[in-house]
Amino acid sequence: xxxxxxxxxxxxxxxxxxxxxxxxxxxxxxxxxxxxxxxxxxxxxxxxxxxxxxxxxxxxxxxxxxxxxxxxxxxxxxxxxxxxxxxxxxxxxxxxxxxxxxxxxxxxxxxxxxxxxxxxxxxxxxxxxxxxxxxxxxxxxxxxxx
Numbered sequence: 001x002x003x004x005x006x007x008x009x010x011x012x013x014x015x016x017x018x019x020x021x022x023x024x025x026x027x028x029x030x031x032x033x034x035x036x037x038x039x040x041x042x043x044x045x046x047x048x049x050x051x052x053x054x055x056x057x058x059x060x061x062x063x064x065x066x067x068x069x070x071x072x073x074x075x076x077x078x079x080x081x082x083x084x085x086x087x088x089x090x091x092x093x094x095x096x097x098x099x100x101x102x103x104x105x106x107x108x109x110x111x112x113x114x115x116x117x118x119x120x121x122x123x124x125x126x127x128x129x130x131x132x133x134x135x136x137x138x139x140x141x142x143x144x145x146x
Contacts, residue, residue, distance in 0.1 A: 003054065003142065003145075004141040004142065005054045005058075005138045005139070005141045006050045006054030006055065007050075007054070008134075008138050008140075008141040009050060009053035009068075009071070009135075009137070009138035010046040010047070011046070011049070012049065012130070012134040013049025013053060013068075013071055013075060013131075014043075014049065015130070016045060016075070016126070016130025016131065016133075016134060017041040017042050017045030017046075017075060018042050020041065020127060021037050021041050023122055024037070024117055024118075025037075036083075036086070037079075037083065040079055040082050040083055040086070041075075044078045044079045048072075049071050049075075049134055049138075051071075052071035052074050053070070053071035053134055053135055053138050054138050056070075057135075057138045057141075058142055061136060061139050064136060064138055064139035064142075065131075065132050065136060066135070068132055068133070068134040068135025068136070068138065069131040071131060071134060071135075072127050072128070072130060072131030073131075076115065076127065077111075080111040080112075080114040080115045081107070081111050083110075083111070084108075084110035084111035084113075084114060087110050088104075088106055088107050088110060091103070
């Protein structure tokens with residue numbers, strides 16, 4: 001059931017995902033990679049905000065901030081896995097793999113590779129701050145519009 005808390009959680013988590021891609025865009029060689037990362041990260045972030053943070057409000061601001069951090073972690077894992085699967089298919093079409101099993105196993109290493117730039121201090125701080133802010137705003141919206 002749609003609620004104001006779920007809407008605000010999805011909106012702020014999507015903004016967190018967009019800000020993260022914006023911070024990471026300087027390390028990417030082309031604009032195409034940024035557009036693909038943006039088009040994957042923002043919807044995944046909105047879904048995680050809606051399902052993980054917005055659905056868990058009502059227990060106070062502390063638990064809402066924990067829900068925001070949890071949604072942020074799920075967003076990072078989900079976006080990295082989707083981007084890794086996309087990269088795996090791109091490599092598979094160029095005959096980079098010898099067997100299908102090799103391609104599926106490579107998804108994990110590709111996802112880890114996409115996650116490494118997230119350990120930079122400005123990017124990690126943006127993710128944590130966005131997760132906390134998402135939880136606070138979702139709790140506020142849940143209290144404001146019941």
